[in-house]
């Protein structure tokens with residue numbers, strides 16, 4: 001039908017070259033993640049059991065987590081449920097497709113602190129409200145907060 005008229009010379013030449021080198025031959029390449037022995041693909045999230053920080057698997061900080069402190073997670077939610085918070089460098093919360101960190105609900109009587117502040121609060125404190133999901137620390141008792149180096153807030157006096 002189209003023979004001899006519609007194929008531009010350059011394209012025809014390109015096709016000839018490809019055919020000549022074999023570069024255009026579509027050799028099906030299995031995806032790198034597929035493992036032959038049924039081994040699980042690497043977990044997308046790396047948690048640090050010490051700092052409770054959660055990283056993307058490719059985060060430089062995530063890679064530095066020592067094997068003893070390393071915990072792998074399949075999902076971001078799974079890590080959050082265990083009290084991990086997202087690294088502010090690699091933002092695994094965003095990687096997980098979340099619009100931003102969603103702070104888990106804090107009970108009014110709960111003791112909470114921030115990773116970037118020295119104080120701890122009651123969950124009902126206005127300052128507790130201001131702690132972002134990424135910085136939220138939860139303590140079982142005020143003693144635990146003090147042991148973590150935090151001081152009681154002078155507003156809510158936890």
Ligand SMILES: [Zn+2]
Nearest residue numbers: 055059087090
């Ligand atoms: Zn990270």
Ligand SMILES: [Zn+2]
Nearest residue numbers: 121125153156
């Ligand atoms: Zn407070």
